[in-house]
Amino acid sequence: MIHLQQVSFGYDGREILSAVEAEIAAGSFHFLTGPSGAGKTTLLKLLYLEALPQGGKLSLFGEDPVTAGSDARMQLRRRIGIVFQDFRLLDHLSVAENVTLPLIVHGRDPAKNAGDVADLIRWVGLSHRADAPPRALSAGEKQRAAIARAVITSPDLIIADEPTGNVDAEMGMRILRLLVELNRLGKTVLIATHDLGLIRSARSMVTARILRLADGRLTAGGAEL
Amino acid sequence: MSEGTPQPVASTPQPLPQRLRLVPGGGWGAALATLAAAGMAFLAMLSLVAGLAAADLAATWQRDLQGSATVRLSAPDATSLDRVMDVLRRTDGVAAARALAAEDQAALLAPWLGEGAALSDLPIPQLIDVTLAGAGPDVDRLAAALEAASPGTVYDDHGAWRGPLLEAAAAIRNLAVAAVALIAGAAAGITALAARASLAGNAEIVRVVRLIGGRDSFIVRAFVRPLVWRTGLGAGAGAILGAVVLAALPKAGAALGLTIAPGLGSLFSFAAAVAGAGAIIGWAAAQLAVRAALRELP
Numbered sequence: 001m002i003h004l005q006q007v008s009f010g011y012d013g014r015e016i017l018s019a020v021e022a023e024i025a026a027g028s029f030h031f032l033t034g035p036s037g038a039g040k041t042t043l044l045k046l047l048y049l050e051a052l053p054q055g056g057k058l059s060l061f062g063e064d065p066v067t068a069g070s071d072a073r074m075q076l077r078r079r080i081g082i083v084f085q086d087f088r089l090l091d092h093l094s095v096a097e098n099v100t101l102p103l104i105v106h107g108r109d110p111a112k113n114a115g116d117v118a119d120l121i122r123w124v125g126l127s128h129r130a131d132a133p134p135r136a137l138s139a140g141e142k143q144r145a146a147i148a149r150a151v152i153t154s155p156d157l158i159i160a161d162e163p164t165g166n167v168d169a170e171m172g173m174r175i176l177r178l179l180v181e182l183n184r185l186g187k188t189v190l191i192a193t194h195d196l197g198l199i200r201s202a203r204s205m206v207t208a209r210i211l212r213l214a215d216g217r218l219t220a221g222g223a224e225l
Numbered sequence: 226m227s228e229g230t231p232q233p234v235a236s237t238p239q240p241l242p243q244r245l246r247l248v249p250g251g252g253w254g255a256a257l258a259t260l261a262a263a264g265m266a267f268l269a270m271l272s273l274v275a276g277l278a279a280a281d282l283a284a285t286w287q288r289d290l291q292g293s294a295t296v297r298l299s300a301p302d303a304t305s306l307d308r309v310m311d312v313l314r315r316t317d318g319v320a321a322a323r324a325l326a327a328e329d330q331a332a333l334l335a336p337w338l339g340e341g342a343a344l345s346d347l348p349i350p351q352l353i354d355v356t357l358a359g360a361g362p363d364v365d366r367l368a369a370a371l372e373a374a375s376p377g378t379v380y381d382d383h384g385a386w387r388g389p390l391l392e393a394a395a396a397i398r399n400l401a402v403a404a405v406a407l408i409a410g411a412a413a414g415i416t417a418l419a420a421r422a423s424l425a426g427n428a429e430i431v432r433v434v435r436l437i438g439g440r441d442s443f444i445v446r447a448f449v450r451p452l453v454w455r456t457g458l459g460a461g462a463g464a465i466l467g468a469v470v471l472a473a474l475p476k477a478g479a480a481l482g483l484t485i486a487p488g489l490g491s492l493f494s495f496a497a498a499v500a501g502a503g504a505i506i507g508w509a510a511a512q513l514a515v516r517a518a519l520r521e522l523p
Contacts, residue, residue, distance in 0.1 A: 050436060071440075078438035088433050092249040104245055105439040149437075 001026040001157065001188055002047065006056035009042055016042045018216045019056065024190060026156070029183045029206045031199050032192040034213035040192040043213065044161050047190070048082050049073055061156070078106055081150030081187075085162035087142040089134040089149070096121060096130040099148045106153055113152075120148045124178060140171035147178055151187070158182055160191045164198055172198055180205045247434070247447040248427055255455055258419040262459030262507065263466070265412040266499050269405055270467025273495060276401025283394030290387045294361070296322070296353040296371065297379045305375035306351055312370045313355060318362035325352045409506055416456055416507045417514035423448055424518045431522055445515045452511040453504055460503025464496035 002024040009017040016039045024030055032040050045051040046058060052066050065073050089098045099117050100110050110117070121130050124144035126137075134142055143163055150158060160179060164172030176198055183189045183206055193199065202208050212219045296313065298305060306324060313322040325333075327345075330352060364382060371378040424431065427448075434444055471492055 048436060074438055074440055077436065082436055088429065088436075090247075090430060090433065093245060097245055101245060101247075101434075102437045105434055105437050105443060153438075 001028075001061060003059040004056065005058075007046065007053045007058055008055035009046060009051065009053055016216050017046070017213075020213075020216075020218050022211055022218055024188065026188055027183070027186055028188055029180070029202075029208040030190045030211055031202070031208055032190060032211045032213065033194055033196075033199065035194060038213040039216045040194075040213055041161060044159055044190075044192055047157075048080050048159050049077050078153065079156045081153070081155035081158045083143070083146050083150045083158065083160035083163045085165045087134070087146045087166075089142060089145055091134050094131045094133055095126055095137070095145045095148075098134065098145060099152050102149060102153045108153075117152065120152055121145075124148045125174075139166040140168070140174070143167055143171070143175055144178070147175065151182060155187070157188045157190070160189070162193055162195075163191060164193065164195055169197070173201060176202060177205070246451075247430060248423060248451055250451055254419055254422050254426070255451070258416060258452065259455045259459035261415040262412060262456040262503055263463035265408050265415070266460040266463030266503050267467040267470075269408045269499050269502075270464050270471065270495060272401045272404040272408065273499065274467075274471050274492070276398050276405070279394050279397035279401060283391055283398065286387070286390055286394065290383045290390075291361075292357050294355040294357060294383065295381045296355055297381065298351040298353070298375055299377040299379070300348065301351040301375070305378075308374040309353065309371055309378055312367070312374045313353065316362045316367050316370070318358055318360065319355055319367075320358035321356040323354045323356075325354060409502070412456070412460075412503060413506050413510035416452060416510040419455075420448060420452055420511040420514035421518050423452065424515055424522075428522060431519065441516070441519050444519060445512060448515045449508060449511040453508045456507030456511075457500060457504035460507070461496075461500035464499040464503070465493075467499070468492040468496040 002022070004020050004022045007017060007020040008015060020043065032043065034040055042051070046053055047060070049060075049065050052058075058065060060076055061079060063072065063076060065076055068076070089095075090101070093101065096117060099121060100113075103110050103113050103117075118127075118130075121127055124147055126141060126144055126148070129137060129141060129145075134145065137145065143166065147160075147163070150160075158179065163175050163179070167175065172195070179189050179191060180202065191198075199208075199210070296309060298309060310322055310324065313319050330349060333352075334349070361382070364380065368380045371380055431444055434447075435441075
């Protein structure tokens with residue numbers, strides 16, 4: 001599903017990622033870990049196509065996003081659900097509207113998917129908050145709303161950037177369980193985290209692999225937990 | 226999720242919007258765009274009607290002056306007026322000729338000489354008002370015939386002062402067109418600024434929509450639609466206000482003997498056209514501005 005060959009990327013002449021090699025198979029569950037500043041977020045940006053590699057080759061769903069046109073890149077993005085550490089929910093929309101947004105953006109009829117939206121909001125435990133604006137939610141509720149938004153269009157790949165970074169341990173476990181459940185449904189899941197407790201907790205739930213970044217280089221390229 | 230959920234739950238569909246208000250409305254920027262559109266439409270109405278009035282005035286002058294001429298006998302005697310009138314009656318292109326009576330000429334001179342001036346003591350030329358037919362007479366041949374009938378007789382086709390008057394009217398009309406063009410340009414600029422401000426203030430929305438697979442065309446529509454609505458609304462209000470003000474002007478114009486504004490029906494047709502043009506200009510300017518700004522965003 002994802003192949004990285006000698007991928008490199010930098011800002012302002014400073015190399016953030018250097019000769020990254022990795023392979024993520026469809027249906028797998030990966031943790032991307034490493035200290036702060038190791039390049040985790042940059043690597044994720046390359047994977048969800050907010051940035052493009054400056055060197056090496058990235059293959060996503062069998063396509064090279066660097067040579068693909070903007071329309072093809074947009075189609076690739078539609079196969080990826082992203083959960084951000086800072087949620088990135090739109091404050092002027094309710095939870096239900098935020099979850100519905102990807103359907104509208106993808107040109108799908110929200111009315112025909114109203115049942116899915118309601119089920120999904122219930123699944124993440126936010127039925128009672130469906131009409132609330134994000135500012136009225138706790139951090140854990142916001143993250144669960146963000147997960148619902150990320151998966152409403154049933155993407156093939158779910159990328160979560162520090163999804164438990166702003167929540168307590170109990171809520172972190174709840175969010176991890178949601179992501180594990182999505183993996184059991186066949187979704188490929190990649191979680192960037194420096195929370196080793198979270199990674200240890202995942203051992204009993206799922207067969208996960210580790211990608212470890214240090215100073216812009218992968219020091220563990222997919223070892224099992 | 227479309228493919229199911231981990232835990233079977235009873236589905237309780239809730240009403241969902243068909244179209245989200247992706248861009249938050251309101252704020253001073255939105256109010257300013259609406260107000261600016263209203264002001265521009267109001268000024269456009271005034272300029273448009275001023276231009277049309279000038280064009281109408283020019284056409285009237287042209288029509289009236291082209292259809293008439295004046296013959297002036299410098300030193301008329303007992304028979305010269307009859308000879309000149311006879312020439313005029315026999316000339317093709319002259320529909321009628323009327324020698325002004327002494328009291329008519331006195332009325333013309335009254336502003337300069339005062340009422341009741343003893344004109345009989347003054348060498349006043351005799352004026353003949355000539356009404357032309359069709360393309361008018363052969364001026365050179367008529368001038369020669371008049372000279373032969375009474376030496377010193379002048380045929381004046383009003384060209385000497387018709388030209389400057391028409392040029393003045395044309396200048397007013399051109400100024401009005403330039404004013405409308407400037408107003409349209411200013412309206413486009415204000416809308417473009419409002420569009421850029423809206424995009425800059427909502428850059429996070431753009432980023433999120435792009436990351437969930439939204440095309441830029443979707444983003445453009447989402448940002449342009451409310452702007453077009455606001456500029457259309459403002460332009461409509463401004464144009465209607467302009468129409469109302471202009472509808473009140475004929476009373477003032479009538480006192481000056483001028484037709485300042487067209488009929489009420491025409492005024493509101495102009496208002497509809499100005500409002501529509503405002504919306505189109507707003508749409509075009511916002512489209513260009515949003516597309517350009519999106520290219521600049523990372």
